[in-house]
Amino acid sequence: MLKLDLSEKYFTSHDNKDIYYKSWTNNENKKAIILIHRGHEHSGRIAHLVDELNTKDTNFFAWDARGNGKTEGKRGYSPDFSYLVKDLDYFVKHITKEYGIEEKNIILIAQSVGAVVASTWLHDYAPKIKCAVLASPAFNVNLIIPGLKHILKLWQKIRGNYTVKSYVKGKDLTHDIERSKSYDTDPLISLDISSNILLELYENSDRVIKDASAINIPVLLLTSGDDKVVFKKEQKIFFDNLSSSNKEHHILEGFYHDTLGEKDRHIAMKLIEDFIEKLESGDNENNNINLFDSYKKGYTYDEFIKLSKPLNKFSLKNINFATTKFFMRTLGKSLSKGINIAEKTGYDSGSTLDYVYKNQAEGKLFIGKILDKSYLNSIGWKGIRKRRENLEKAINIVINKLEENKKSIKIMDIAAGHGRYILNSILPYKDTINSVILRDYSDINVEGGKKLIQEKSLENIVNFKKADAFDKKSISDEKNITLGIVSGLYELFTDNNMINSSLEGLYNAIEKDGYLIYTNQPWHPQIEFIARVLTSHRQSQNWVMRRRTQAEMDSLVENVGFKKIDQFIDKWGIFTVSIAKKI
Known part of the structure; x- marks a missing residue:
């Protein structure tokens, strides 16, 4: 195995933000593993994988995500969750350009919140990397108090963005005593997380789980059997929905949430090594998937056919849609200017889009303006x-x-x-x-x-x-x-x-x-x-x-x-x- 040189550097992300990262590289290596740490943590907490993973001729890279570690800025904060995902996209671009490593030779290993960032990136940006290893993705964080998520959401609407403190201690993460102690004393770890990021973590997770069929690259999912921090049910649904022909899901019994930092993490290491070896020893058919025929077969085609068929006439859903449609074609059309234009020219017409772009509510009477504003503020038009x-x-x-x-x-x-x-x-x-x-x-x-x-x-x-x-x-x-x-x-x-x-x-x-x-x-x-x-x-x-x-x-x-x-x-x-x- 070639000796790797450790360097500490920064890359410039999409909004000119400088983000800190570590690299373990050798110029002869043309493969890379990118390590994405848990929420609250930093690259140093996942650096042990460089020595513990038995991989051949591979460079390693690990960042301190925005709001964490040595990357400057308010702790646990990002303007929104999509910034973190875009940061990952730019990190990969930086590695391909700076180190001459092709995207197809990149492996992503991500944990917890980092695994949700990685999953969202796989869904939204459709990278052609070799594979992704997702360890205990935080699709649904256990907030302990029932209904707390809704309370946090309401409070954010009232007072704006605020900071939430994590309740998690080192003993909740791993049986490794030294690692548990170091979590509680590490000066680079912050227990703060912005309310907007916590709430958007749930929203993005829900979207990616439902639409995981969009992901077709090889995925290894590792679930901690005794996880106290996140729920496991959503991880299974995500895995089942993946369209990847190369995918594996392993439940590591007795493991706490820090899957890759557990006392018996050698078990997880072996699963990762075996998965990578299988991909490298055989043909990766995912690289050659033909998506052209998706318009006549596949899950988006099936969805399209389902939506094209009428609902049961007497179903509650059909009655609800029919009532809304009647309202928009009558009262809505007569009061709201935006609805009137859309009903005349089509909701997907150039005239409708031009009105939506202008974003100035107009309508008859006071109620018409309110209705038009509500129409313009629908999530689709946003x-x-x-x-x-x-x-x-x-x-x-x-x-x-x-x-x-x-x-x-x-x-x-x-x-x-x-x-x-x-x-x-x-x-x-x-x-x-x-x-x-x-x-x-x-x-x-x-x-x-x-x-x-x-x-x-x-x-x-x-x-x-x-x-x-x-x-x-x-x-x-x-x-x-x-x-x-x-x-x-x-x-x-x-x-x-x-x-x-x-x-x-x-x-x-x-x-x-x-x-x-x-x-x-x-x-x-x-x-x-x-x-x-x-x-x-x-x-x-x-x-x-x-x-x-x-x-x-x-x-x-x-x-x-x-x-x-x-x-x-x-x-x-x-x-x-x-x-x-x-x-």
Whole structure:
């Protein structure tokens, strides 16, 4: 085994936050294990695995997560849980770039809260790592007092974010006496956790458990049999829902919550070593999964078919949906401006999105305004507005990259709606942008877009035309594009052949080393409500969507010749915005 050199460094994360990490490396090694510590802890508490794991020619990396250890900042705090997940994504990017290790040669070992961060990353970002080892993920923390979670949530609404102290002592974590004592005396351990992170831990866990079928990489799940800190039931549900063809679940009887720091942890080490060895000695079929046919088979297809079928006429659920639908088509439509626009043009139309983007409640009488505000504040529309922010951020990133590389800035959006978000994005760069082509199939959107172009005095660089976003030839004919954009479109259509045709057109239109920005909707908490109550722009039809996992969407983009280089997602996990480069 090659000798490893220990270094202490920092990497810069997505919001320019410097995050501390340890590395044990040898330049000859082209494999890596990333270690993610428990909540409240730090990289030093998991460093023993470097010596205790019998792995060959492997580099090790371990961070001090935001709010922990030697990473500066308020203890136990993060703006929201998604920041921690995005930090992990940037940590992996840093390792691949800085150390020349391919993503497919990376193994992730994560514990407790760290394992929830890791699980969320696997779900939301669809990385193509070798495998993940999840030890006692804290999907459901035992708060001891019944109903305390709801009390904490109510208190946060009243007073805002606050700090919660952990009740856990070293004796609750491990039978290893020395390790137990060191937990209670370690000056780098803080028992503080921000209320927003604790509550969002539950919310993210619930989402990832329900939708774990989106995860198809190999997973080894280790559950501590006598865990006093987290409940085990959710771990089993998560495991059962995984679509990974290579997955194992082992319950370690007698183990407390610190699975990888228990007195008899050699048992866990052996399970990890055996799992990795099996993957390395055989073909990892997960690397070659074909997700193209997901539109006609698989769990999102099954969900789509279920949502397409009517409910039992006399079921309570059907009566509830039917009542809501009647209310929105009558009183809602007459009082709320937003509902009125959506009922006329479709809840997925460009006109609806433009109104949601403006986010200014309008309606008849006082009650109409209140109703409209409630409509605009639904979680789906909050997610849409965050998607717009992320789109604008992604557009700005790409424009800056093109400027740095002294390339022309020629933008095309193939389904722009009214084009409000892209016009807002390009305003600061209007003197350096060469041209912008906006396309949409709808006369209403084209007319609205042209009006916005005039309002913003962008006629000299922006052209809006009526065109089909699935017409491969007409897209291909738009030559020398350096930034192609497709937002909020593919989510509305089930057939991957249509998406593939559109993407091929974009690939043909975009120059070598040019960029593609694309969106996806891997999850939605109101997907059944949308299917049963709302109508689409295809009038009189229910708005029934087939979700695409991020892995499926990324594979469609990669199959035509793009490589994803960055991704953004809202904190609810609903909408993603990705940047890919033509290679």
